[in-house]
Amino acid sequence: MEKFLTVDDLKVHFPTPDGVVKATDGLSFGLDRGKTLGIVGESGSGKSVSSSAILGLHRGTSARVSGSIRLDGTDLLAISNQEMRRLRGKDVAMIFQDPLSALHPYYSVGNQIAEAYRVHHAVSRKEARTRVVDMLARVGIPQPDRRYDAYPHQFSGGMRQRAMIAMSLINDPSLIIADEPTTALDVTVQAQILDLLQDLQNEFNTAVIIITHDLGVVAEMADDVLVMYAGRAVEYGPVTEVLTHPEMPYTWGLLSSVPDVTADTSKRMVPIPGNPPSLLNPPPGCPFNPRCVHRHKVPGDLCRTELPALIPGNRGEDHLKRCHLSNPEMIYETEVVPQFDPALAEER
Numbered sequence: 001m002e003k004f005l006t007v008d009d010l011k012v013h014f015p016t017p018d019g020v021v022k023a024t025d026g027l028s029f030g031l032d033r034g035k036t037l038g039i040v041g042e043s044g045s046g047k048s049v050s051s052s053a054i055l056g057l058h059r060g061t062s063a064r065v066s067g068s069i070r071l072d073g074t075d076l077l078a079i080s081n082q083e084m085r086r087l088r089g090k091d092v093a094m095i096f097q098d099p100l101s102a103l104h105p106y107y108s109v110g111n112q113i114a115e116a117y118r119v120h121h122a123v124s125r126k127e128a129r130t131r132v133v134d135m136l137a138r139v140g141i142p143q144p145d146r147r148y149d150a151y152p153h154q155f156s157g158g159m160r161q162r163a164m165i166a167m168s169l170i171n172d173p174s175l176i177i178a179d180e181p182t183t184a185l186d187v188t189v190q191a192q193i194l195d196l197l198q199d200l201q202n203e204f205n206t207a208v209i210i211i212t213h214d215l216g217v218v219a220e221m222a223d224d225v226l227v228m229y230a231g232r233a234v235e236y237g238p239v240t241e242v243l244t245h246p247e248m249p250y251t252w253g254l255l256s257s258v259p260d261v262t263a264d265t266s267k268r269m270v271p272i273p274g275n276p277p278s279l280l281n282p283p284p285g286c287p288f289n290p291r292c293v294h295r296h297k298v299p300g301d302l303c304r305t306e307l308p309a310l311i312p313g314n315r316g317e318d319h320l321k322r323c324h325l326s327n328p329e330m331i332y333e334t335e336v337v338p339q340f341d342p343a344l345a346e347e348r
């Protein structure tokens with residue numbers, strides 16, 4: 001059965017004077033209501049560009065978008081701009097990293113959320129206010145009736161993020177895309193916001209895509225994880241499976257940089273040695289090959305000549321990986337895990 005959200009062979013290409021930037025190059029995934037997909041990958045791997053395509057944010061730009069994005073059976077790449085505007089903010093909402101960029105400084109927080117509601121509902125200002133005050137209370141803003149009239153700069157960072165979550169939820173969206181929603185917040189507030197998001201998701205049965213650099217957040221929040229590298233999925237499957245039995249050296253690199261993915265969400269990804277490839281001229285073969293310390297284990301020069309397909313690994317149909325290694329489990333257990341933090345290695 002088709003998932004609530006089904007993305008198939010999505011490509012977002014930007015023509016530039018130097019050539020075509022393939023920011024998203026054949027991405028496929030699915031997500032059901034009430035479930036969370038975590039998308040991880042280094043800066044520039046195409047996380048935001050891919051999720052912006054779901055909201056139709058590349059429309060009217062020079063970007064070339066192809067493939068299909070189906071939400072509850074509707075092809076989002078085929079609908080009119082008007083239909084897309086109706087959908088945006090109502091059925092699909094976005095939570096950005098920096099709420100100040102989404103909240104206008106000149107209008108009170110409450111009025112902005114009320115406007116977002118009134119765009120999609122024929123209600124009076126008073127009715128909208130009642131609804132917004134209720135939502136501000138739901139996201140944990142104290143004295144919501146008074147805070148309604150405050151301006152964004154009068155809110156703390158955590159409160160602004162709560163206000164933005166209130167704005168994104170005001171129309172009961174069925175899909176929320178949260179792009180680095182807690183990166184700018186301190187650890188305690190981050191945990192509160194993530195808890196809040198999870199509570200509201202359970203209440204409204206929302207599908208959530210959470211984009212993050214933080215594998216701790218993925219371990220805590222997500223049901224499935226999609227690891228992106230150079231515009232493509234390189235590993236994809238259930239979180240419990242991918243984080244405990246990863247089969248792709250890039251995922252190993254991400255994991256080795258986090259001391260304990262299950263315990264501490266404060267740890268950020270330490271960059272893997274080397275640089276992400278240019279999306280204008282990605283290296284031939286596996287795009288990770290210039291940085292991969294395991295490529296000599298693949299016979300011939302396959303890693304440098306042939307792009308691996310995204311195929312099921314050895315542990316089941318729902319765990320996909322893009323790598324030529326034939327025995328990744330053994331390499332992971334005998335070579336990679338021993339290099340982890342000793343406490344973590346012992347736990348495994």
Ligand SMILES: Nc1ncnc2c1ncn2[C@@H]1O[C@H](COP(=O)(O)OP(=O)(O)OP(=O)(O)O)[C@@H](O)[C@H]1O
Nearest residue numbers: 014016021023042043044045046047048049050279
């Ligand atoms: N309008 C554009 N024209 C050309 N290239 C673009 C455009 N928008 C994005 N890109 C490129 O697409 C690639 C993917 O960008 P994207 O913002 O999706 O990365 P990201 O994975 O979200 O990174 P970060 O973690 O830093 O947010 C980057 O190399 C970026 O420079």
Ligand code: SF4
Nearest residue numbers: 286289292303323324
């Ligand atoms: S295909 Fe080769 S270069 Fe790419 S991750 Fe696997 S071993 Fe490394």
Ligand SMILES: [Mg+2]
Nearest residue numbers: 047048049179
């Ligand atoms: Mg981004």
